[in-house]
Amino acid sequence: MTKGQVEAKISExxxxxxxxxxxxxxxxxxxxxxxxxxxxxxxxxxxxxxxxLAINKEGVDLIKKLRVALFENSRKSLEEAIxxxxxxxxISTYSDVSTRTGEKLIxxxxxxxxxxxxxx
Numbered sequence: 001m002t003k004g005q006v007e008a009k010i011s012e013x014x015x016x017x018x019x020x021x022x023x024x025x026x027x028x029x030x031x032x033x034x035x036x037x038x039x040x041x042x043x044x045x046x047x048x049x050x051x052x053l054a055i056n057k058e059g060v061d062l063i064k065k066l067r068v069a070l071f072e073n074s075r076k077s078l079e080e081a082i083x084x085x086x087x088x089x090x091i092s093t094y095s096d097v098s099t100r101t102g103e104k105l106i107x108x109x110x111x112x113x114x115x116x117x118x119x120x
Contacts, residue, residue, distance in 0.1 A: 003118040006085065007031040013081045014040050014106065021074035022067070023047070026104075035115055036091075038082065038108040046102045054099035063099055071095045079108075088112055 001009070010031040019025040027044025046054070046063070053059035079090040094107040 003033060003115070006114075006118075007033055009085050010038060010040065010082065013085065014042065014078075017074070017078050017081065018042065018045055021077065022070050033114045035113045036110050038110065038114070040106040040108070042104040042106065044102055045104055046097075046099065050099070051102070060099045064097055067097045067104075068095070082108055082110070086110065086114065086117075088114070 011029045026042040030041045032039045088110040091109040097104045
């Protein structure tokens, strides 16, 4: 597979993960591979209720705590999916949510330079 095809496959897996484990799929998603890092930008994943709740600091804090807890509880499933696509070991996985923009960034660090795979 080409780098673009792998990035698209990861986007598909993340979208499915969002639906199954976080409760809602994204409006759009983009994956970028850079050396040993996979960066995923997810847009439009907040529910209408979460968007309404995000109008004050307490609501934002609740959404972030909930989303972090859901992500942490499902992290292993995501890491296994990444391993199955790339055949690499996942070293660490990070996620952060912006309630202001309705975006999420997911960072995945793996045990080798992925770009080397595409130079062959």
